[in-house]
Amino acid sequence: MILVTGGAGFIGANFVLDWLAQSDEPIINLDKLTYAGNLQNLASLEGDPRHIFIQGDIKDREKVAALLSQYQPRAIIHLAAESHVDRSIHGPEDFIQTNIVGTFRLLEAARQYWQNLEERTRQAFRFLHVSTDEVYGSLCKDAPAFTETHCYQPNSPYSASKASSDQLVRAYHHTYGLPTLITNCSNNYGPFQFPEKLIPLMIVNALAGRPLPIYGDGQQIRDWLYVKDHCSALRCVLEHGKPGETYNIGGWNEKPNIEIVQTICELLNALRPADYHKLITYVADRPGHDRRYAIDARKIERELGWKPVETFETGIRKTIQWYLEHQTWVASVQSGEYQKWIETHYQGH
Numbered sequence: 001m002i003l004v005t006g007g008a009g010f011i012g013a014n015f016v017l018d019w020l021a022q023s024d025e026p027i028i029n030l031d032k033l034t035y036a037g038n039l040q041n042l043a044s045l046e047g048d049p050r051h052i053f054i055q056g057d058i059k060d061r062e063k064v065a066a067l068l069s070q071y072q073p074r075a076i077i078h079l080a081a082e083s084h085v086d087r088s089i090h091g092p093e094d095f096i097q098t099n100i101v102g103t104f105r106l107l108e109a110a111r112q113y114w115q116n117l118e119e120r121t122r123q124a125f126r127f128l129h130v131s132t133d134e135v136y137g138s139l140c141k142d143a144p145a146f147t148e149t150h151c152y153q154p155n156s157p158y159s160a161s162k163a164s165s166d167q168l169v170r171a172y173h174h175t176y177g178l179p180t181l182i183t184n185c186s187n188n189y190g191p192f193q194f195p196e197k198l199i200p201l202m203i204v205n206a207l208a209g210r211p212l213p214i215y216g217d218g219q220q221i222r223d224w225l226y227v228k229d230h231c232s233a234l235r236c237v238l239e240h241g242k243p244g245e246t247y248n249i250g251g252w253n254e255k256p257n258i259e260i261v262q263t264i265c266e267l268l269n270a271l272r273p274a275d276y277h278k279l280i281t282y283v284a285d286r287p288g289h290d291r292r293y294a295i296d297a298r299k300i301e302r303e304l305g306w307k308p309v310e311t312f313e314t315g316i317r318k319t320i321q322w323y324l325e326h327q328t329w330v331a332s333v334q335s336g337e338y339q340k341w342i343e344t345h346y347q348g349h
């Protein structure tokens with residue numbers, strides 16, 4: 001049994017679905033169901049006894065402690081977070097509460113639970129904290145990619161809150177010996193991503209004939225990883241990672257934002273012909289916008305033998321295809337429909 005937090009969000013839902021496609025080990029999925037959590041992502045698991053969904057906040061100490069004591073998981077995979085940089089600029093409070101206070105409470109509950117386990121299960125226990133490359137700050141054009149020893153220089157309330165949570169996790173290992181693992185991953189894309197993030201926003205807007213807003217000059221560079229490859233990396237770190245260590249995860253796919261949008265326009269044009277390029281609209285840059293992130297993933301590749309399966313070219317094609325085939329999902333996450341769906345399907349949780 002493992003406990004996943006944030007398992008109804010984008011990466012969390014992909015992780016839960018992938019896990020249960022490969023293993024019969026059950027998952028307790030603790031998720032608050034904020035605007036970003038969507039149980040429709042997990043509709044294929046309805047009635048599956050291996051998936052136990054609990055609606056709740058990671059800040060709720062009693063609830064987390066009760067879950068740990070009832071289900072006795074061998075690991076916690078911590079994905080729950082407020083995750084959107086733009087939202088953190090307009091309203092940082094939720095980011096501080098969930099990402100910092102929430103991670104602290106979860107760590108406290110995990111520490112107390114872990115300290116009371118009997119020796120063998122105590123040694124095997126893991127707390128896997130899922131984080132981002134944004135904690136490292138911005139890189140100059142020709143600077144080497146972030147390694148695990150790069151100093152932390154977060155520039156947005158989102159990345160500062162994730163950086164704080166990473167440091168707390170690190171401290172719980174060094175101070176209490178909690179067997180923690182930290183992963184810092186680059187930008188993910190793929191099925192079930194809420195259409196506020198770059199790739200799904202561009203696909204959804206293009207299909208609706210709406211403008212494709214590009215911040216500043218569009219030359220901000222990000223590394224991109226297909227979400228299923230992130231999930232396989234998390235499974236690999238969970239099983240083979242060394243407690244107390246950090247692993248960078250990336251796809252060796254550095255691309256400027258404008259190139260991503262142009263690629264989406266070209267691929268869509270081949271599937272649903274239209275002049276999508278004319279929808280590209282440059283808008284005022286995001287305050288404090290980092291110029292470049294790049295991940296050096298050699299440690300996880302060398303020490304744990306992990307490698308991504310998808311290239312950007314194969315992953316983006318799959319993603320576009322998925323959004324084309326799931327227009328109802330898109331429409332429902334953009335409306336109040338899915339809230340109604342939750343109320344009818346998950347009463348009482």
Ligand code: NAD
Nearest residue numbers: 006008009010011032033034036037057058080081131188
């Ligand atoms: P998301 O916003 O899609 O999902 C977050 C999930 O957490 C949602 O289901 C939400 O309901 C839940 N949640 C939020 N606050 C909660 C709380 N207080 N208690 C319980 N549940 C809560 O995010 P995502 O893109 O899937 O990211 C998941 C994790 O991976 C985050 O920690 C994020 O920082 C990290 N990460 C994301 C990316 C990326 O490109 N998306 C890259 C690297 C790391």
